[in-house]
Amino acid sequence: MGQVLRFSGVALSHVGLVRTGNEDSGFVGSHCLVVADGVGGAAAGEVASATAAYVVSARSLAQPTAEPVALLRSAVLLAQAQVAAGVRTDPARAGMATTLTAVATDGSTFALAHVGDSRGYVFREDRLTRVTTDHTLVQRLVDDGHLSEADVRQHPRRNVVMRSVNGDLDEPGDVTLLRLALGDRVLLVSDGLTDLVPEARIENLLARYDDDAAVEALVDAALLAGGTDNVTCLLATVVDGNRPTLDLLVGAARDPRNVVDAAAVRMPRSA
Numbered sequence: 001m002g003q004v005l006r007f008s009g010v011a012l013s014h015v016g017l018v019r020t021g022n023e024d025s026g027f028v029g030s031h032c033l034v035v036a037d038g039v040g041g042a043a044a045g046e047v048a049s050a051t052a053a054y055v056v057s058a059r060s061l062a063q064p065t066a067e068p069v070a071l072l073r074s075a076v077l078l079a080q081a082q083v084a085a086g087v088r089t090d091p092a093r094a095g096m097a098t099t100l101t102a103v104a105t106d107g108s109t110f111a112l113a114h115v116g117d118s119r120g121y122v123f124r125e126d127r128l129t130r131v132t133t134d135h136t137l138v139q140r141l142v143d144d145g146h147l148s149e150a151d152v153r154q155h156p157r158r159n160v161v162m163r164s165v166n167g168d169l170d171e172p173g174d175v176t177l178l179r180l181a182l183g184d185r186v187l188l189v190s191d192g193l194t195d196l197v198p199e200a201r202i203e204n205l206l207a208r209y210d211d212d213a214a215v216e217a218l219v220d221a222a223l224l225a226g227g228t229d230n231v232t233c234l235l236a237t238v239v240d241g242n243r244p245t246l247d248l249l250v251g252a253a254r255d256p257r258n259v260v261d262a263a264a265v266r267m268p269r270s271a
Contacts, residue, residue: 004107005182006030006245009236012215013251016192017227021046024190024232025053025098025253030245032060032104033234035118037190038252039097039164047086048098049251050258052079052165056102056113058265061247068104068111069175076100076113076165076173078264084167086260097166101132101188103178110180115173116164119194121202122178123185128203131178135163159191184238185211189218192231197221211235 009028015021023038023045036052038045059075060066079100087093099116112120112131117139120132133139137160163171180186185206193202197218205217215233222231232251252258 002108003182003240004242005105005180005238005240006107007033007105007186007236008239008245009033009186009234010211010215011232011234011248011250012219013230013232014219014223014227016230017223019230022230022251023049024192024230024251025049026188026232026234026250027053027057027248027253028234028236028245029057029060029247031064031106032057032102033186033188033236034100034102035188035190035232035234036165037099037116037118037192037230037232039099039116039161039166042095042097044086044093044096045098046252047093047258047260048083048096048165050253050255051082051086051260052098052100053249053253054259054262055079055082055265056100057247060104062265065106068106068109069177072102072104072111072113072175073172075102076115076175077169079165080167080169080171082260082264083165084169087167089260097164099161099190100165100173103186103188110178111175112178113173113175115171116161117159118188118190121187121189122180123187123203123206124181126207128199128206130199133174136161159195180238182238182240186236186238188234190230190232192229193218193222193233195229196225211237
């Protein structure tokens, strides 16, 4: 029998030093990792992020052996539908939206779903590699040759998100296979980290610390740099074995009242 791969990880979410509420959500489980960041300035960002994180994580828990690309594609569309339903239920939520970055596995293959400007990284052999592309105005300017990567962090419109989970069923996100191997470490973060902490510093902290200490060090680095936004970090190592890890929710996802409709995902019946 071949290897059965899964995640063993930790997560930490902090409100930051400026905001009064946490609109980030995160989930760490054996088969799924999720970060969602309620889009700044939009109504009920915490509802959008918690709903998206719940939909993806619950789908994974309900179907842990499902092919991960298909699983994430269906989960992103359901998250869009649930955000739209949340606005219909409460028109005061009009405009709510969230980023969504998630990795799922069936025990042998891995897939990545991404929409917005939260980020996903893989840390392998002491090298940090970004595996997502920001769906932002400044990234579009970079892609078109009108802005250099070095100028992104100082650009006044760096947080303008062009794609998100906002109830648009025509926005499926980017879902692709992700090549991971035993021992790889996967880092998913909200922009509360990456707006303030350079990738070189992130790489250095991952090289110095194990998962638990690294997550704390990353959040501390964002706070020391000003903590101007909510900051959420998920860090998980790809391990071998069937033993499940403890599922962990962080941020707005910890409050079930933020989820539009928990019954939208059908969980398997217990024996």
